[in-house]
Amino acid sequence: MEYESVIGLEIHAELNTESKMFCGCGTHFGEAPNTQTCPVCLGLPGSLPVANAKAIEYVIKSGLAVGCGINLYSIFHRKNYFYPDMPKDYQISQYDQPLCINGFIDLDMNDYQTRIGITRIHLEEDTGKLIHIGGAGRIAGAKYSLVDFNRAGVPLMEIVSEPDIRTPEEAKAYAQKLRAVLITLGVSDCSMEKGSMRVDANISIRPKGSTGLGVKTELKNLNSFRSLQRALAYEIERQAKALNEGKPEEIVQETRHWDEAKGATSTLRTKEYAHDYRYFPDPDLVPMEFDIAYIDFLRSQLPELPNERKQRFIKEYGLPVHEANLLTESKAMGDFFEETAKLYKGDPKAVANWMLGDMSYYLNTEGLEIDETAVTPKHLAELLKLIDKGVISGKIAKEIFPEMFETGKLPQVIVEEKGMTQISDEAEISKIIDMVLEENTSTVEEYRAGKDKAFGFLIGQAMRLTRGRGNPQLINRLLREKLQA
Amino acid sequence: MAISEKEVKHVAWLARLGLTDAEVQKFTRQLDVILEHAGKISELNVENVPPTSHAIPLKNVLREDKVGACLTPEDALSNAPKKEDQAFVVPRIV
Numbered sequence A: 001m002e003y004e005s006v007i008g009l010e011i012h013a014e015l016n017t018e019s020k021m022f023c024g025c026g027t028h029f030g031e032a033p034n035t036q037t038c039p040v041c042l043g044l045p046g047s048l049p050v051a052n053a054k055a056i057e058y059v060i061k062s063g064l065a066v067g068c069g070i071n072l073y074s075i076f077h078r079k080n081y082f083y084p085d086m087p088k089d090y091q092i093s094q095y096d097q098p099l100c101i102n103g104f105i106d107l108d109m110n111d112y113q114t115r116i117g118i119t120r121i122h123l124e125e126d127t128g129k130l131i132h133i134g135g136a137g138r139i140a141g142a143k144y145s146l147v148d149f150n151r152a153g154v155p156l157m158e159i160v161s162e163p164d165i166r167t168p169e170e171a172k173a174y175a176q177k178l179r180a181v182l183i184t185l186g187v188s189d190c191s192m193e194k195g196s197m198r199v200d201a202n203i204s205i206r207p208k209g210s211t212g213l214g215v216k217t218e219l220k221n222l223n224s225f226r227s228l229q230r231a232l233a234y235e236i237e238r239q240a241k242a243l244n245e246g247k248p249e250e251i252v253q254e255t256r257h258w259d260e261a262k263g264a265t266s267t268l269r270t271k272e273y274a275h276d277y278r279y280f281p282d283p284d285l286v287p288m289e290f291d292i293a294y295i296d297f298l299r300s301q302l303p304e305l306p307n308e309r310k311q312r313f314i315k316e317y318g319l320p321v322h323e324a325n326l327l328t329e330s331k332a333m334g335d336f337f338e339e340t341a342k343l344y345k346g347d348p349k350a351v352a353n354w355m356l357g358d359m360s361y362y363l364n365t366e367g368l369e370i371d372e373t374a375v376t377p378k379h380l381a382e383l384l385k386l387i388d389k390g391v392i393s394g395k396i397a398k399e400i401f402p403e404m405f406e407t408g409k410l411p412q413v414i415v416e417e418k419g420m421t422q423i424s425d426e427a428e429i430s431k432i433i434d435m436v437l438e439e440n441t442s443t444v445e446e447y448r449a450g451k452d453k454a455f456g457f458l459i460g461q462a463m464r465l466t467r468g469r470g471n472p473q474l475i476n477r478l479l480r481e482k483l484q485a
Numbered sequence B: 001m002a003i004s005e006k007e008v009k010h011v012a013w014l015a016r017l018g019l020t021d022a023e024v025q026k027f028t029r030q031l032d033v034i035l036e037h038a039g040k041i042s043e044l045n046v047e048n049v050p051p052t053s054h055a056i057p058l059k060n061v062l063r064e065d066k067v068g069a070c071l072t073p074e075d076a077l078s079n080a081p082k083k084e085d086q087a088f089v090v091p092r093i094v
């Protein structure tokens, strides 16, 4: 039986405001425990929350950037549940009147395009951080837990997609695109590592062509785009196996924990409790009402978004669609490209090729983002200029790149230190070719007898003698001249 | 009856309240009277009346995104029954 998957993502992004959502505590990451708390975010009796105007603006901007409608009237609700990371035993969130509804993100997959709907974006407060003591740090088996409320009350935006996603690759592309949009807007730093962007996935499968919905599971602990893709692929296979073996009872509506090291999901054992949140309007927070002029003003403030940037890259730099798509996948990547193209002033396609070729290879190998390396746009632009000036060949440039990547030395410096300058001196190359012709008289005979392959062999020999540093065009020309003489 | 003993037990559990059987009976009777009374509103035709989420005529009470004073960790933890490493200690969760 062939199945198709039905995937929806819930993405939480912490907003990078200076202060928390409902109080003036700071929002710095990585401070000592419980140094950013006050009566409001500790839920002490008598304290009153007041909403952060910036956070509301950020969510509306995010909604506008992904084509959402903005509710001109919106309120906060209390979501009631007992959990030690919530000092008030309720989380201030939004329920039936979220700030943004009905948006979408368009994805350029390799050989097709697709649109993923966004159901809603709402604003809420983050919870505190739990550290589990004993039981290898997992909640199950821990002896007790420690609570740090620094994060409690940090503004958090939840973006809920429609179940429009059909493959793990689409899920990854959607999350990446959304991240690029939010970073471009400057509303969140979206670090999956620091937890300022968190992705949960709902997944079910159904026979291809059917429109019904299967039983869905929710996947948690997806700490990277790679985890997201792998966990979904695993879960699809697990569910398909259960159905194929006639054991549908193995798929139950539950939360499953992704274990990156084991490469598997397993039932997340939490205390059973009904998800009976008893939402009700928070009486401490009065309604938000916006006029259209304010929304239009925010719309006019939107920066160039990744899709617009992609179109501009195609038009302005003459890049193919696929390359333009990859280079605008993250803001840092696009910035790097534009900065390099500006410094280099040569063919932007050469910049794109290097970035998507060698650069991406080393980034992937080291697991780094483009703005986390020693290589700057200046490095790449200088390297390209050295090739254009004939100081080094493209082959030597490929040898210089990893060293540049590792040490951050400018290419010119590496070339000088290692004596890698290209030999473009005609007399010197001429001498080397004479040596090659002398040592390979039989090949020369073959060439004269009409064997074209022999020419390539002789070029290779000359390159070998220059240890790769000979100017290929010059060697080619001189060799041809000498053979025809 | 507007509410059953089963519902009272459920709500008590959601609020983490331990009730004796006698209390369950007593609160069921009391809540029933309250709900009956509040239920009178359903006798009215409110089809064109939007639900009231807030009783006060205020909107957009917001604050600027500015950092203010926080408690010291000592003050923040001063009421905690148990603390460790500058954090609140809570009993095992699951």
Ligand SMILES: [Zn+2]
Binding pocket: A020, A023, A024, A025, A036, A037, A038, A039, A040, A041, A042, A153
């Ligand atoms: Zn606070």
